[in-house]
Amino acid sequence: MGIKKEKRSSSSTSPCAKLRAAYHDCFNRWYSEKFLKGQWDKEECVSEWQKYRACLSQHLEDKHLSRFLVAESIFFPCVQDDSGRPTDDTTPGFS
Amino acid sequence: MVRAYTQEHVYRHPWERVTSASWRKFTDPENKRTLSHILEVDTLNRKLDPLTGKLYTTRAITIHAPGPWFIRKIIGQDICHCVESSVVDSRSRSMQLTTRNVSLQKFIEVEEKSWYEPHPDNPEGWTAFRQETSIRIKPLSALASMAEKVEQRCAEKFLQNSVKGREVMERICKYLEAESSGISI
Numbered sequence: 001m002g003i004k005k006e007k008r009s010s011s012s013t014s015p016c017a018k019l020r021a022a023y024h025d026c027f028n029r030w031y032s033e034k035f036l037k038g039q040w041d042k043e044e045c046v047s048e049w050q051k052y053r054a055c056l057s058q059h060l061e062d063k064h065l066s067r068f069l070v071a072e073s074i075f076f077p078c079v080q081d082d083s084g085r086p087t088d089d090t091t092p093g094f095s
Numbered sequence: 096m097v098r099a100y101t102q103e104h105v106y107r108h109p110w111e112r113v114t115s116a117s118w119r120k121f122t123d124p125e126n127k128r129t130l131s132h133i134l135e136v137d138t139l140n141r142k143l144d145p146l147t148g149k150l151y152t153t154r155a156i157t158i159h160a161p162g163p164w165f166i167r168k169i170i171g172q173d174i175c176h177c178v179e180s181s182v183v184d185s186r187s188r189s190m191q192l193t194t195r196n197v198s199l200q201k202f203i204e205v206e207e208k209s210w211y212e213p214h215p216d217n218p219e220g221w222t223a224f225r226q227e228t229s230i231r232i233k234p235l236s237a238l239a240s241m242a243e244k245v246e247q248r249c250a251e252k253f254l255q256n257s258v259k260g261r262e263v264m265e266r267i268c269k270y271l272e273a274e275s276s277g278i279s280i
Binding site for chain 2 (some may be wrong): 014023028038040041049068
């Protein structure tokens, strides 16, 4: 069926692992200690984010994912309304 | 053909702790062994709205999803890329996540929506978790007969992984609880 095999080398972004860990650590701390306590007026971890993101844009080769890095308008394609509920009211089940 | 199911769980931890745990679930290295199907998680975008206290995040999640050999043969790979979009509303204490696959869409569409909200019976102490998953296998005519089986298998796999995910969440919550009552950092 002439389909090209992809290597299971999913670690296309692993060169960024260190920067990613540094950013996630910083974010987790900010989230618990500031954001959840109502101190959301200021973004933190900016330098960690910039370094991590620069690395990502260099290494994120997957075309499915890289489009999420570029355009601002497609940042949140899946977010629906403010109520946080799905718009359809079908009842899912084990059918 | 769509297979859909809903799962619910009550965490006996406050919403703040549970959502903190949810951010760590895929990224803490100690969970790697339990959640071995998660190969890579990257934060692609993040936006904080300082007026409303809402935090928007887009993450890329790379999942290892090995199927039967004939599926691998057809699809040609056994990893799947998903994008997770989430909103945390700090004011109303709600977290909503939507995850969809962005690769292999020719074959399968998975959408998983999750909510973390304060539990109505104990809003300060407990958190209600709800997850709706729908799996749709594209009806390729040659594969139609086996598609049903694949869907079933897929659903089972998702359920198993979901249980693992909850175990990890409970563990991180306990850890965070100990951290906050013991050493204050």
